[in-house]
Amino acid sequence: MNQNYEYYKEIFQDVPKPLAYVDLDVLEQNIRDIISRARDKNIRIASKSIRCVSILQKIFSASSQFQGVMCYTAKEAAFLGSRGFDDLLVAYPVWHHDEVAAACREIEKGKRIILMVDCKEHVTRVNDIATQNDIEVPLCLDIDMSTKHLGIHFGVRRSSVRTPRKALELCQHVDQLPNVYLDGVMGYEAQIAGLPDKSPANSFLINFLIRKLKKKSRRIVRSRRADIVNAIKNEGFALRFVNGGGTGSVELTSEEDVVTEVTVGSGFYSPALFDYYDNFKHLPAAGFVLEITRHPEKHIFTCHGGGYVASGSAGIDKLPQPFLPEGARLDPNEGAGEVQTPIIYRGGLTLKIGDPIIMRHAKAGELCEHFNELYLVKEGKIVDVVKTYRGEGQRFL
Numbered sequence: 027m028n029q030n031y032e033y034y035k036e037i038f039q040d041v042p043k044p045l046a047y048v049d050l051d052v053l054e055q056n057i058r059d060i061i062s063r064a065r066d067k068n069i070r071i072a073s074k075s076i077r078c079v080s081i082l083q084k085i086f087s088a089s090s091q092f093q094g095v096m097c098y099t100a101k102e103a104a105f106l107g108s109r110g111f112d113d114l115l116v117a118y119p120v121w122h123h124d125e126v127a128a129a130c131r132e133i134e135k136g137k138r139i140i141l142m143v144d145c146k147e148h149v150t151r152v153n154d155i156a157t158q159n160d161i162e163v164p165l166c167l168d169i170d171m172s173t174k175h176l177g178i179h180f181g182v183r184r185s186s187v188r189t190p191r192k193a194l195e196l197c198q199h200v201d202q203l204p205n206v207y208l209d210g211v212m213g214y215e216a217q218i219a220g221l222p223d224k225s226p227a228n229s230f231l232i233n234f235l236i237r238k239l240k241k242k243s244r245r246i247v248r249s250r251r252a253d254i255v256n257a258i259k260n261e262g263f264a265l266r267f268v269n270g271g272g273t274g275s276v277e278l279t280s281e282e283d284v285v286t287e288v289t290v291g292s293g294f295y296s297p298a299l300f301d302y303y304d305n306f307k308h309l310p311a312a313g314f315v316l317e318i319t320r321h322p323e324k325h326i327f328t329c330h331g332g333g334y335v336a337s338g339s340a341g342i343d344k345l346p347q348p349f350l351p352e353g354a355r356l357d358p359n360e361g362a363g364e365v366q367t368p369i370i371y372r373g374g375l376t377l378k379i380g381d382p383i384i385m386r387h388a389k390a391g392e393l394c395e396h397f398n399e400l401y402l403v404k405e406g407k408i409v410d411v412v413k414t415y416r417g418e419g420q421r422f423l
């Protein structure tokens with residue numbers, strides 16, 4: 027693959043900008059690499075990191091190892107159900123009646139939509155709405171995989187279920203209610219899967235400490251997950267699946283015997299934040315293209331648009347990054363602007379007004395919230411233009 031500046035410049039020369047694209051040759055390479063990292067485990071696709079029905083379909087058609095979607099709202103799961111997808115795990119608890127009811131309606135039509143719970147209130151709520159709809163809803167128990175090291179919280183703050191006793195209490199509560207049943211267990215070790223080993227936003231020392239903590243945390247995650255899953259099974263509860271991990275932990279999570287499937291989303295597009303892991307290197311498959319519209323100084327090329335900043339704790343690592351031409355960078359004083367973005371470039375190519383700058387988002391799926399369409403590129407040509415969720419008029423969060 028020779029995806030250099032001239033390559034994309036030629037492909038996109040006549041297309042109005044800004045535009046977003048997915049390079050299918052690169053995507054296919056990432057898919058192959060992800061499959062080999064997951065070894066024999068099933069891979070559930072995190073749709074929040076894709077946000078485009080056509081791309082989800084392409085990934086599923088690449089291998090039968092891709093099984094099920096990890097959705098981010100129940101309405102999204104219902105939408106994907108209506109578009110032919112099945113085995114839709116909603117990875118975050120939903121509460122509003124309309125959300126739960128949307129899942130119920132799709133379940134009634136024969137789809138499997140699994141709702142996430144981590145406390146009795148969640149379980150009772152889903153059971154009540156499922157009862158009104160006269161159906162049974164499968165549930166997944168979210169177990170907390172965050173760890174503590176010398177009082178430092180390492181991981182995300184989501185579930186309070188972190189012991190076999192607490193997990194069993196919840197399983198028993200599910201068992202007592204008529205319109206819900208336990209289908210699976212999920213534990214997301216965000217501090218390993220979503221935390222880069224050598225982020226440029228951190229000092230050398232902080233990155234060193236993060237790597238040390240990740241190693242320590244891994245051992246705790248592994249034994250906590252096994253203890254909880256084994257306790258649930260020993261109590262006679264059947265589990266159809268045990269889900270874990272994310273792009274940053276695929277090979278580690280796959281090593282665990284109790285895990286039946288790993289989740290991957292970001293690895294397909296491979297946005298800028300995923301450049302800084304020690305275990306793997308996926309390739310930039312998705313990006314956006316800005317047009318240079320001004321040239322205020324010799325080495326500064328100001329583009330129209332570009333302010334697509336990623337969610338999470340604010341920091342320079344959440345800014346989009348110039349990808350091509352190599353050596354282009356943001357101006358630290360302006361960053362990525364609301365309507366204009368100056369790019370500093372001192373390299374060997376001659377840039378002029380009208381030329382493109384190829385950019386990458388810091389995160390994966392959020393790119394699609396800024397564009398209605400993705401230009402699909404293969405072997406030097408645009409082969410299709412497909413709609414993002416936004417382009418289909420869908421906005422779930």
Ligand SMILES: Cc1ncc(COP(=O)(O)O)c(C=O)c1O
Nearest residue numbers: 072075214272273289290291292
């Ligand atoms: C529950 C859960 N599983 C897995 C993932 C991993 O997704 P990705 O592969 O896009 O990093 C996430 C990301 O936030 C998540 O919230």
